[in-house]
Amino acid sequence: MAFPIRWDKLKNPIIKFPDRPIKDQCVYFEEKSGWFYVFASGGIRLKTKDFLSFEEVKFPEVGGSPDIIKVGYKYYITSQHAKESGSVIAWILNKFRVRDIHISVLENLDDATCPVYTQVFKRWFPARNIDGCLYEPNKWNYPESNAYFMLYKSCQKPRQAVLEILPRASRMRVLSDDIMYVDGEWAENFQIINIDGSLKVIATAHRENLPSGGFTSNHFPFIYIYSPEAISIIHRKELSIPQENWNTVMKANTGHLCDWRKYDGYFYLTYAGSNDSTSFNGRGHGKIGIARSKNLYEWEVP
Numbered sequence: 001m002a003f004p005i006r007w008d009k010l011k012n013p014i015i016k017f018p019d020r021p022i023k024d025q026c027v028y029f030e031e032k033s034g035w036f037y038v039f040a041s042g043g044i045r046l047k048t049k050d051f052l053s054f055e056e057v058k059f060p061e062v063g064g065s066p067d068i069i070k071v072g073y074k075y076y077i078t079s080q081h082a083k084e085s086g087s088v089i090a091w092i093l094n095k096f097r098v099r100d101i102h103i104s105v106l107e108n109l110d111d112a113t114c115p116v117y118t119q120v121f122k123r124w125f126p127a128r129n130i131d132g133c134l135y136e137p138n139k140w141n142y143p144e145s146n147a148y149f150m151l152y153k154s155c156q157k158p159r160q161a162v163l164e165i166l167p168r169a170s171r172m173r174v175l176s177d178d179i180m181y182v183d184g185e186w187a188e189n190f191q192i193i194n195i196d197g198s199l200k201v202i203a204t205a206h207r208e209n210l211p212s213g214g215f216t217s218n219h220f221p222f223i224y225i226y227s228p229e230a231i232s233i234i235h236r237k238e239l240s241i242p243q244e245n246w247n248t249v250m251k252a253n254t255g256h257l258c259d260w261r262k263y264d265g266y267f268y269l270t271y272a273g274s275n276d277s278t279s280f281n282g283r284g285h286g287k288i289g290i291a292r293s294k295n296l297y298e299w300e301v302p
Helices: 088-095
Strands: 026-030 035-040 044-048 064-071 074-081 100-106 117-121 129-135 147-154 157-164 173-179 188-195 198-205 220-227 232-238 250-260 266-274 287-293
Touching (some): 026 250, 035 064, 100 129, 129 188, 198 250
Parallel strands (some): 064 129
Antiparallel strands (some): 026 035, 035 044, 074 100, 129 147, 147 157, 188 198, 250 266
């Protein structure tokens, strides 16, 4: 049984590997089966029923900074991918870290025989397009039956696109694509979530006036009010996660929020932390922690 989560048995970090880092995680709870699915950069795919023991999931394929939503009976997984190798052009683009956002549509998270329809979001010039996340908009604003908001970052600029995604088509239709106003100017690793009828965005951003002690030491989770019509995320507030002895340098990067109040009364936030900023190309040996809150203001760790 997934709930209640055995909080007194947990200990941070809940996910760690001895030989590779983990961050950019997302968590999805499949109510029917009782499994929690965890996808993360580096092709990491796990599932658990208690956050104490994990199983590797062989399917589906995910790229960097994945995000997942379910609309109806379909899952939409967004992640970033390098160019397929095999040509000089692809080698050049990958050397300059050009990335495309892939959106995979499928009907089952465990069945490797399930068809997967993947569409690629590209802008008109090669760019580093990363950190994509989707949300299904109100139909009265966007009558197209398959229209979705997508927040992403391109060349360090947060953007909002409106996409028409046809599950069995090879390409999507871009209805709009604009630079997004962000309170605090910079943000990444977006997640759109509806909390009590109000659209919010969870994103990683910098604290003000805090000098950086490494690539990710000034990366913290913030919650914003999201206005798709104004193409903006505003009124940011930090989700203040307690620091422990395993996340003294990278404290709470790539936060992902789950609203599981209907099961046990709590919001849960997973996040990446580390005690260094030098290993793994200066990003640190990331591990995943978990915190919970009843009000998004006061957080506790296991």
